[in-house]
Amino acid sequence: MQNFTSTDVAVLVLELLPAAALGLAGERVAKAAQRWPRSVRLYLPVIFALPYVLVASTHQLFSWPWFALYACLPLIVAALLTSAAAVDPEQRGSWQDAVILLVLGLAVDLRWFETAWPAGLAGMGKLLLVDAALYGFVIIRQLRGTGFDFHFRWSDWKSGLRELVFFAPIVIALGLALGFLHPHPNIPKPSMILTWAYIFIFIAVPEELFFRAWVQNLLERRLESRLDPDFARKTALVITSVLFGLSHFNKRFVHFNWRYVVLATIAGIFYGRAWRENRRVPASAIAHTTVDAIWSFWF
Numbered sequence: 001m002q003n004f005t006s007t008d009v010a011v012l013v014l015e016l017l018p019a020a021a022l023g024l025a026g027e028r029v030a031k032a033a034q035r036w037p038r039s040v041r042l043y044l045p046v047i048f049a050l051p052y053v054l055v056a057s058t059h060q061l062f063s064w065p066w067f068a069l070y071a072c073l074p075l076i077v078a079a080l081l082t083s084a085a086a087v088d089p090e091q092r093g094s095w096q097d098a099v100i101l102l103v104l105g106l107a108v109d110l111r112w113f114e115t116a117w118p119a120g121l122a123g124m125g126k127l128l129l130v131d132a133a134l135y136g137f138v139i140i141r142q143l144r145g146t147g148f149d150f151h152f153r154w155s156d157w158k159s160g161l162r163e164l165v166f167f168a169p170i171v172i173a174l175g176l177a178l179g180f181l182h183p184h185p186n187i188p189k190p191s192m193i194l195t196w197a198y199i200f201i202f203i204a205v206p207e208e209l210f211f212r213a214w215v216q217n218l219l220e221r222r223l224e225s226r227l228d229p230d231f232a233r234k235t236a237l238v239i240t241s242v243l244f245g246l247s248h249f250n251k252r253f254v255h256f257n258w259r260y261v262v263l264a265t266i267a268g269i270f271y272g273r274a275w276r277e278n279r280r281v282p283a284s285a286i287a288h289t290t291v292d293a294i295w296s297f298w299f
Contacts, residue, residue, distance in 0.1 A: 160286030
């Protein structure tokens with residue numbers, strides 16, 4: 001954060017605006033976008049390269065190859081999801097959906113694009129990818145049942161905190177037994193509220209959007225077309241949780257962190273249950289955020 005300039009702060013706000021708009025008025029924005037010319041819908045995502053241009057130029061790191069990547073990738077996402085919407089109107093999941101999620105997931109998890117950004121600001125590159133994917137899935141694909149809606153409801157807190165109560169004893173006991181968790185007493189402070197909010201916005205929401213609203217949602221739809229619906233939902237939950245666990249293999253360690261993978265996989269079950277109850281990203285994000293906050297505060 002010490003590397004932030006005023007331009008970086010402005011860019012960060014700019015990157016958060018699309019997510020805020022789509023989280024608060026996604027359906028209305030998507031309907032309005034359908035009145036735009038097709039070429040506008042397809043080529044508008046090139047503006048998502050603007051954050052890279054502004055930040056990289058400010059820090060004297062601008063590179064034409066990186067600019068080409070950030071200009072073209074959102075266009076490719078939009079084009080593929082336009083094709084997916086045409087060939088898969090039932091939204092049961094297509095190869096285009098799978099390719100986009102695979103590439104974006106690996107890009108973030110393996111840190112493919114981090115060298116394009118100044119030290120400490122790579123998270124802005126991840127937000128850029130979130131914006132591009134949101135545009136594609138909300139505006140172009142109009143994927144249903146994601147629950148990316150931030151008009152908070154009491155049920156979001158109820159579902160999220162209930163899963164936290166179920167999950168916390170398991171993960172704390174197992175984490176201590178595996179030597180992954182190490183208790184450290186910490187007196188509650190007002191700053192903890194800011195920490196919770198930071199985790200919610202920059203960690204939990206993007207991860208829950210990816211794994212629950214997109215991966216688990218599309219897996220459910222695909223499997224329900226072939227299996228008993230209840231079994232399909234349970235299978236999608238398990239598969240998504242395993243993928244979520246594996247995405248943590250390199251977190252905080254340079255080698256394969258199997259303990260983190262195991263604990264994150266178990267966590268994914270409970271986050272997925274919170275999302276699935278009412279198909280609400282805020283519910284799973286509340287559970288996710290509070291688990292991470294407890295870990296940050298006391299373990």
